Amino acid sequence: MSLPAHFPALKAIPADLKSALSSEIIALGFVEVENADASAEKEFKLVGSTLLLKSIAETFGIDLIDELKFFTPSGKAGESFELPISAPDAKSDRLLLVGLGDQSIAALRAAGATIGRKVKGKSQSIATFCATTDSHVTAHAISATMGAYLWNLKSGPKPLKPTIYLSISTLALKRALAVSAAVWRARDLVHTPANIKTPAWVAANAKLVAKERNISIKILAGKELAQFGGLSAVGNSSRKSPPRFIEITYAPKGSSNWPHVVLVGKGITFDTGGYSLKRPYDIMMAMKTDMAGAAAVLCVVSALPELAPRVRVTALLMCAENAVSGTAQRPSDVITHFGGTTTEVLDTDAEGRLVLADGLAYADLKLKPDYLIDIATLTGAATLSLGKQYAAMYSRDDKLAATFYELGDKSGDRVWRMPLVDEYTDCLESEIADQKNIGGKSGYGAGSVTAALFLEKFVGNRKWVHFDIAGTGRSEVDAGENPKGGTGFGVRLLTTWISSL
Template sequence: MPFPTQIHPVAGSVAEAGADLAVVAVRAGAEGPEPVAGPPGALPDGLDARLPAPLAELIAHYELTGRAGETAQFAADLGGGLVRVALLGVGEGTAADLRTAGAALARLAKGRSRAAVPAGLPGPGGDGGTGGDGGEALAAFAEGALLASYRFSLASDPKGPEPVGEIVLACGDGGGEAKPVEAVRRGTALAGAAALARDLINTPSARKDPAWLAGRATEVAARAGLQATVWDEADLEREGFGAILAVGQGSSRPPRLVRLDYAPEGAESHVVLVGKGVTFDTGGLSLKPNDNMKLMKTDMSGAAVVIGAMSALAELGCRTRVTGLLAVAENAVSGSAQRPGDVLTTYGGRTVEVLNTDAEGRLVMADALDYAVAELEPDALVDVATLTGAAKVALGTGTGALFATDDALAGALLEAGDRSGEPLWRMPLTEEYAPTVSSPVADLANIGTSGDYGHPGATEAALFLREFTGGLPWAHLDVAGPGRSMSEQGLLTKGGTGFAARTLLRWLEA
């Protein structure tokens, strides 16, 4: 779904923007909170005389500190009739602060047609968010505002106020409308990648079968200048993708494997992204409880994140060659479903004993990882999946679990997550636990076979996946916790979050 909110710069002051919500930014200064004037003319002359009290007194009255996302509202006539005026905290002007402030503004402005804010939001070095940091601060403001305005609804009469139609950046009288354009474009591209992932995740599974998801990936590829290749069930059978086929064999809607290629001229490195694409997960014959199953339309979040990230690579000018692999299947219950105790053969020829049919995500990704190693020769592999409840137990719903075989790769992803406001925490690939994924009748088992270590589920899953990475630098993002939101807050709306799409893009850019 397209963003309901548009962000763009305009000439003149916030009072001249025709907005029904005028914003004054408040910074957390060294000597206390202080209003941000923005570029010359962005705030109207004689503003204090038009307000219920001088700005400094209003800031003190509402006990504002300038903390990012802090707000206070009152009515005033700025020269064109009575409007709502908001004081908006922007913290110290860092990218993280402005992302939070943008989200707070979008939530505050719901139900209004237009909000106006001075374009000269503070950035590091006092550059207005558009200079020395490459526009990262202002881009983050746009990113936060758009993500918080995201809405997905199939209701005939959606409840609640509509997102604000426009957020305009008042550039004053200095003719500086062009300066923020690039930063806003970048923020929009990053937010758009996450929003695309959210749309795919939030689509009900009655519509979202493997063929549908493959079709959406192909459409995105056509728009984003990517090459798309799709394997149907006959192709998968002929080429030996036994794990994807086994997971999908219980469904009347057969599995798919999708490859998306981005190959910019002069690329000197090649990264493969692998996304888990289980379009609905009943647990198979190892059936999930009903309450757990309600969320399982989101179990293809990893594939959605990869599609979202791939969609924005060209827009952001990424110079890395990137291949996305989407392992897509529906894990259903039927007479043809795989059984606990079955043994399957992966693309790379290894055998896996299936001891729990609800540990299916690692199976479909094993085939994709095998293919990447055998056919693509990448410099690094990164996979994304809503893989284990254990990761959610360990880290909660705000932080993703990161497992990696390469310290430099792990460090780069941790830094990109921090810059994106998508925190990751590196978890151990404990070698002592490795034998637990062995099987007495096959090369591997898809769940831990020993209780000696208390069944560390997230680590067992990561150790299983590592077996298919061919010794390449590899990272595994288990986003089972932050991949879904149960409430509306900050950047998030209820449902799929698209967590890690923006992290992957910032990492790939770097």
């Protein structure tokens, strides 16, 4: 598949002097040397090929450790110090010394993000020798591209494309390219403003993915959505941007007996809150990102032909705009979801669960998957306990939850398991429908938990996991791996998990 615009060129090189000198910037990693005497001066060492490090020092006539000490480093992962260098016949004019902390995979990701940010938007080349094992180099490479991410609609000159060289195997490079390009695409989708990004626009992009990847797609609109009461109730609020149901499937020839995973993504292209209007209004400013779940599942599927897992994967994108209009749903409406379950709508700003419910019920009743996963920027309540670094995870399956927790740390998309508190289900009971869409004035105050309990009613007996990414799907600051705005959260986690099945 064609790479996103301005995506960095990732290239494999040997860990030797000739390769290092062919780049404009050479990045080397350093760590603090353990010392039993806490009062002693900190000592540091460089990481990587002893021969390469010696050759670089001799070529540029510098003592790398002495130069590093000049900056009084802390040893923290991701910190960096820049040295001007020059030598005959060397393209390199700068040396970047990057802290590797404890040399964990998380530390290598932090270092990668620093390296990516160094060349972001520039036509510069950087060769990094910070990571040594394939798993670390892959994570390092993905984070470097994430750090280099840029997106805007400015009319001036377009950002330039950097080149990132790594000592990496062909297989690891292929995986790094597939996953990082998928994260990049997801971010592009999330950042696109809602006057462009209608449900129809998302469907058109999904069609493009299906065509380029030679995978199947089905799109429903208009009267075809009659059975999808939640999606229709939310999406019919906008005549300009009516709803779409998008089903896109990775199922290579001969895969009929492979495990089947269904991913359901919330795709609210803009969320005003409906008649339960968001207040104050500036809360709406970030609501073009309310389709981050749908972006993630689409881009996961886009990466699978390269990753080639022995798993069938279907992504369901439940796309709608939640607008205020004469055709918008009202508080007190009762809607009928796919499969017949009814919901009394008390809050039109709790719309994400309404569209997800249709997708989950459709997956359970029609697709009958082995695993059913949903991902959504669902509740602000999820951020109250976990903040912006962990997504809330809900599941009844202990083994599956433990796997996702482990792979979250491994991939960088970290998750924390939250409880499905059965005692809270009574707050969703309705006198006129099967359930209400919010807990109301129950006194429980567990909005993320009750949202998950609402969704659980639609998953049957499937192995199900719900990810609430309200805190992690968007970033309020431009730092580390993430830009301000869409993060692409979930792509790394889900591709890693699917590849492990």
